[in-house]
Amino acid sequence: MRFTEILRKENDDLFQLIFNHPFVDGIGKGDVPKEALTHYIKADYEYLNAFMHVYGLAIAKSSAREDIAYFNDQIGFVLNSEIHPHNNFCEQIGVSYEELQGYPLPPTADHYVKHMLYHAHTGNLGEILGALLPCPWTYLEIGKELVEKYRPDTAHPFNEWIQFYADQEVEQVTDKLRARLDEVAAEASDKERTRMKDAFRKSCQLELAFWEMAYTCEQWPAHEAVIK
Template identity: 60%
Template sequence: MTFTEQLRQEADPIFEAIIEHPFVRGIAAGNVPKEAVKHYVKADFEYLNAFMHVYGIAISKCHDRKDMAFFSEQINFVINSETHPHHNLCNYIGIPYEALQGYPLPPSADHYIKHMKHYAHEGSLGEILAALLPCPWTYLEIGNRLMDEVKPDENHPLYEWIHFYADGEMENTTMKLRRHLDSWAEGASEREKKAMTDAFIKSCQLEWGFWEMSYNVETWDLNPKHATSTSL
């Protein structure tokens, strides 16, 4: 069993909790509360900006140009491809994508970003990889599961979102991150493997927290669940 297979096995309860989260089930049914979707897009736009920053820091810790090229490719993927599911969500709620950019992060998203940046600045390249991996991996599994369960056609309001995350490009990204992490783990000490495991599991938990934050429209002001305000 590879190191990443061990990580996935340990995190299985969290992956299953994500798949069964009401927000994800709402994506499957095409009826996510629109206020929750708006909250998600606002936070995810800033989260992906931070994700690219972490990739950039990872480049600074690379010694091999192939590794540098890999992280550079991932930045390009986020900028040029991962906006597509956001556009689908924005079309679903009838709000322009540009209107949901530049907002302060809710508490759980703020925590997640600081968690990643901690490993980016203080951790090894292996710890950075472990902290980054749950994001694409959980989304890949969500996309695949929903494609199998729902078998959405183009009439499904969130077909593009589901199709994007079940697509081969997301699988390719996940597998490349896994191969890099497995390769790093081969030469890692037991202490570093423990640190990488902690980074991975915490990121998985924070992925679940991101869905929970979005669904509950979490704010620093502790607004009621599913706030009905129409303000952006």
Template identity: 60%
Template sequence: MTFSQELRVAADDIYQGIFEHPFVVGIGEGSLHKEAIIHYVKADFEYLNAFMNIYGIAIAKSSTREDMTYFYEKIGFILNSEIHPHHNLCRVAGVGYDELQGYPLPPTADHYVAHMKSVAQQGSSGELIAALLPCPWTYLEIGHYLKDKYQPAENHPFYEWITFYAKEDTATVTTELCERLDQWAQQVGEAEKQKAKLAFIKSCQLEYLFWEMAYNVEEWPFSLDGMGE
């Protein structure tokens, strides 16, 4: 069993919880309420900006042009491809994509970003990949789970969202990150692998909480307006 496979087994309860979360179920059933969709897109737009920042940290830590090119291309995937599921959600909610950009991260998403950035800045390359991996990996499995369970037709309101995350391009991102993590794991000791495992499990937990945050329209207890003034 590879290191990435070990991580997937360790996080299986979290993955199953994500599949059964009412936000994910709402996508599958086509019944997700507008407020949750809008809150999700607002948060995910900023989260993906942070994700690209962390790919930038990975570039800075890379020692070969091959690695630099790899992480650079992953930024392009987010910029040019991962906007499509957002557009699908915005059409369902009846709002323009531009209207949902530039909002502060809700508490859970803010914590998730802080976790990933801390690992990226202070941890090893393996820890960095492990912290990033649950995002594409859980979405890939969500896409396949929803496609298999609901078998959405093209008139399903979230057809584009589901099929985007179930397609080969999304699988490639996960596969390549797993391969890089496994190569790293073969060269380090058990203590380093345990650090990467902790980073991975925390990110899986926060993936679950991200859905919870969106579904419950989580906000800060007091307004952030006026910060810095």
């Protein structure tokens, strides 16, 4: 069994919890509170900025040109393609994308970013891949799950979002990350594979927590306080 197949099996509990989360299921039903969509976009915009920084750190730790080219391509994907699902949400809430950019991260998103940066700074390439993989992988499976469950058509308010993540392009991103992690894991020690598993599981936990953060409009306890 491939290393990433083991990861998927060991973390199926979290994948199922993500599929059944009210925000995710609400996308399928076409009914998500406006405030939750707004909170999600604000946080995800900054999260994806950090995601690109992690790709940059992965480039710095890559010796193979193929890895450098791949991570560089993924920065381009985030910059040029992942704006489309965000714009779908913005259209539904009647707010421009630009208005929702530049906000501080809520606690869960802040923790997720620092989790990825920790592994990017202190870990090897396998750990970085393990920390990065749950984001595209869970979104790919969310997209496919919602297509299968709700069969959205062009009249569905979130059809563009669902189809984007169920699309072949996101599947290719996921498959390439999986294949490279499998290669790295095949040459890693047991201790290194354990660290990869830990990075992957925590990212899965934080993917679930990110949806909850958006749905509940999570804020810092004293978010309105002014620090002098």
